[in-house]
Amino acid sequence: MRKSFRAGAVAMLAAAAMLTAGCSGTSGTDAGSANDPNQKVELTYWAWAPNLDKVVEVWNEKNPNIHVTVNKQDGGDPAVTKLLTAVKAGSGAPDLIQAEYQKIPTLVAADALADLSGTEANETKSHFPEGVWDSVTLGGDALYAVPQDTGPMVFYYRADIFEKLGLSVPTTWDEYAQAAKAVHAADPEAYLGTFSSNDAGWFTGMAQQAGASWWGVDGDAWSVNIDEDPTNKVAEYWGGLVEEGTIDNKPMYTPEWNTALNTGKQVGWLSAAWGPGVLSGNAGATAGLWKVAPMPQWDASKPSTGNWGGSSTAVTTQSKNAEAAAKFATWLNTDPEAVQALVKETGVYPADNAGAKSALTAAPEFFSHQPDFYEVVADAAQNVGSFTYGPNVNVAFNAYNDQFAKAAQAKQKSAFSDAVKSMQQVTVEDLKQTGFTVK
Amino acid sequence: MAMTVTKPGPAADTAAGPSRRAKNFKSRVLIPYAMLAPGIILFLVFMAAPIVYTLVLSFQKKKVSGLGLGKGSQSQVFAGFENYVSALTDPEFLGSVLRVLLYGLILIPLMLGFALLFALLLDSRRTRAGSFSRTAIFLPYAVPAVISSLLWGFLYLPGVSPFHFLARQFGVALPSLLDPNLVTFAICNIALWGGVGFNMIVMYTSLKAVPSEIYEAAKLDGCSEIQTALRIKIPIIAPSLVMTALFSMIATLQVFAEPTTLRPLANSLSTSWSPLMLVYRDAFTRNDVYSAAATSIVIAAATFIISFLFLRVVQKRAFGQEN
Amino acid sequence: MTTLAPSRTSNTKSARTPKGAVSAHDKPSYLSTGILILGALYCLFPVIWVVAAASKDGNELFSTFTLAPSTHLWDNIVALTEYRDGLFWRWMANTALYAGVGAIVSTWVSALSGYVLAKFDFPGKSGIFKVLLMGVLVPGVILAIPQYLMLAQAGLTNTYWSVLLPQIISPYGIYLARIYAAASVPGDVIEAARTEGAKEMYIFNRIAAPMMLPGLVTIFLFQFVAIWNNFMLPYIMLGDDHLFPITVGLNGLLNQGASAPALYTLVLAGALLSIIPLVIMFLLLQRYWRVDLAAGAVKA
DSSP, X not given: OHHHHHHXXXXXXXXXXXXXXXXXXXXXXXXOOSSOTTSOEEEEEEEOSTTHHHHHHHHHHHOTTEEXXXXXXXXXXXXXXXXXHHHHHTSOOOSEEEXXXXXXXXXXXXXXXXXXXXXXXXXXXXXXXXXXXXXXXXXXXXXXXXXXXXEEEEXXXXXXXXXXXXXXXXXXXXXXXXXXXXXXXXXXXXXXXXXXXXXXXXXXXXXXXXXXXXXXXETTXXXXXXXXXXXXXXXXXXXXXXXXXXXXXXXXXXXHXXXXXXXXXXXXXXXXXXHHHHHHHHOGGGTTSEEEEEOOBSSTTSOOBOEEEEEEEEEBTXXXXXXXXXXXXXXXXXXXXXXXXXXXXXXXXESOHHHHHHXXXXXXXXXXXXXXXXXXXXXXXXXXXXXXXXXXXXXHHHHHHHHHHHHHHHTOHHHHHXXXXXXXXXXXXXXXXHTOOBO | OOGGGTSOOOXXXXXXXXXXXXXXXXXXXXXXXXXXXHHHHHHIIIIIHHHHHHHHHHTEEEEEOTTSOSTTOEEEEEXXXXXXHHHHTOHHHHHHHHHHHHHHHHHHHHHHHHHHHHHHHHHSTTOOSHHHXXXXXXXXXXXXXXXXXXXXXXXXXXXXXXXXHHHHHTTXXXXXXXXXXXXXXXXXXXXXXXXXHHHHHHHHHHHHTSOHHHHHHHHHTTOOHHHHIIIIIHHHTHHHHHHHHHHHHHHHHTOXXXXXXXXXXXXXXXXXXXXXXXXXXXXXXXXXXXXXXXXXXXXXXXXXXXXXXXXXXXXXXXXXXXX | OTTTTTTTOSOHHHHHSTTSOOOGGGSOOHHHHHHHHHHHHHHHHHHHHHHHHHTSOHHHHTTSOTTOOOSOHHHHHHHHHHTTTTHHHHHHHHHIIIIIIHHHHHHHHHHHHHHHHHHOOOTTHHHHHHHHHHGGGSOHHHHHHHHHHHHHHXXXXXXXXXXXXXXXXXXXXXXXXXXHHHHHSOHHHHHHHHHTTOOHHHIIIXXXXXXXXXXXXXXXXHHHHHHHHOOHHHHHHOOSGGGOXXXXXXXXXXXXXXXXXXXXXXXXXXXXXXXXXXXXXXXXHGGGOOOOTTHHHHHO
């Protein structure tokens, strides 16, 4: 018996050794020195944009020495969650990650992103709009990511229903409110839009349009500016519409919302440049009925818009081949062929100015009846205001979900104002509790 | 004696033990421990060590200097009982506990009641279609909670639900089950759907273990089928009922997948609806494992205390005469 | 339990008429049959709905009556199969590996531990059993984070092992195995084998385990479903979607992020396909299914 026990123990040890040797993580850590250009390098890349792996294939064909493997993720939040956990654990992170702009301060605070200012990625500044570049440098000398795409907000609407009701496209928020009233009066089940408590990025974009910037840096201290005029103005505006009942109060991206898009009960959608992909996927049968227009404005003489979505390519601190990874990130987001492929395969709106101009010539298929689609979007992209994100965007966005869900359910204008106050309070308290200096 | 949890070592175990025969150390200690080794090692590595690790984390917190953006500007420092104090005084945590208690008060009687009813019906000689029904009722147990919540979500949303569609045809406006005052029932229904079959099978198995002679005798005494069920069958399977109740309570306190899947569909569920959702939010959305660890320990301790108290009470009431 | 089983076997037909004597009391009751069938319909309804929904294309799903079936089931299965070069079937195979292999190993470990705890008398026995049982009370969500941090130290995250290994230990399985061993393995059989000089592991593998087999099937099914249902652990452990089990994979198709539409038709077809193997397995094994949580108690 003792003998068999000992044999068992040896077998277990052997099995454990086999596990560690044969099946350790795929994080390309064993690829040797990055200085030798002929050394074959393996990079892993966590990304969630659909079909991004097809763009990466182009790179792999051209660069046999730097092979990139895409690990498809569930979306921006889960990918960042996993990266933060891997950083905490000290291993398990990929070399590259697709990071939304609002996640960069959080990732930098957790020491998850490598500084690329010493690599060729630093030479790409001229490719990108200044506001976008600021969000990957956080306004300092370091460079934490290469911008990939942006999501300038625009207004999609059902041209056929607008025509039937004799409505003109709203250019200001006052006109939007009137159009909403008219749509709902004509059909009590139809709405011009919905206030979604699930999409913090959507609300952030609209606050950005109104001139908000929720965080700020003041020397060694952070400031939180959520509960201020621009955001309050936006919240009260939507609270008023929801209270009147002229705007729906249910979240977007639910089966119910999809149905409403299909049946014409959602007549408009305030969304971003990537909207056609979602519309064609959820309501393919309505192709040819939608049109795009600039966002309704607060001040028609000073057009502006916000960003919803948009992401960058970052290199993690656990990468043993940061140089090669930076080279790939630079190619992916600034090389004309790569940007062209990004547009074609993933349907994003590239952050690269020149790339966007040359790649976005024909309107997306879902909008092929509107040849000036990308002109409208490009104009919008010029008018994106600047916005600073802080190190606890996750906390603020989570507070948005919970507080605005309550407000939307209550259908009271005052509840929307209270929700903004709660967001401010929760965000400040979290910063203070963690030990940040808050002004 | 179902209470092996608190009073191990029923007679059946010791009678067969080798203690009578083997006196030496090897067979008394080494052999059993060697055979238990795989279980013990796995338990230590994958359960005990993570729990200890959670305990360690629960006494730490994150400390930031300056803007917190550079390398090494964040560190882990000792926090004492700070995380526990803030967990126990957090109105969100207390709110989630109250919601889950209400949820359990609705769900457990319903689930066990229906499970018992179906088990008794299956056991009744006058019921037909037993095999079909047993399989059908048990089937949802095989559907992962993430998927079942998605299916029920489709059936709840007024815009896509067939129930609301049919009601509209008759001019009736049904309330949405996802409204704040009904959403607890919506989650109960998903848990009931997934759990009633499992509990039914547990009770049915116990019923079948009862010798049929007892029923024959009862019938000769003129007991009706219902009287037999109430006076003979239910008392006999009481230990099974206790165990299903206990495991249902533990599962209730850990409700997570159903509300998490339903949450994006409506405005009525917060990200801290249940205690485990709060833990998940702290650990993953807010990136604060330290608070999450403290809350986890509180939940585990509460689960343990509730289970223990429950067993004590039931043991006194139902099994007092046996001990 | 085993001594009683022959008189009322798990087959419902013979359970109803154990002696072949159908008395007047045994005539069918429409009320009880009706209630039972209502319960069955309640449980089947969402499944029927899935069958209907999985047969629709993307536009029909959100525009036609929910229960009206359509003709696109095969198209959806083809689309699902084509999604990223058959990734769905890889997820199915992964799930079979995690749940199948995981449950077999887990059952063996549970059976061995339960057998020792029931049939051996040794110092510390009741203490070990109590500590193991407390594991039932610890939620998996709570364990997942520290398990991740520990497996990352060993470089095992994002591998098959990171999902397989933590789910082998099952306090609940050990608890059940102890009951089954106490009820179905007679002590004198073990004694007789020992007298003949059989090794302890031989006695367990060749004599005790076969006696416990019906109970072990229950533990296997139980553990299979537990691993199959466990979403959190693989969700946290795995970064590479080629390693995902079906639940995490389908969840990913639903939550693509704001800028991509959720792939509802693929998810619903996938949900339907993923239930089928489980249903078949349950139908094949259900005559062994006997979760007698308190069997030991009934005996004592």
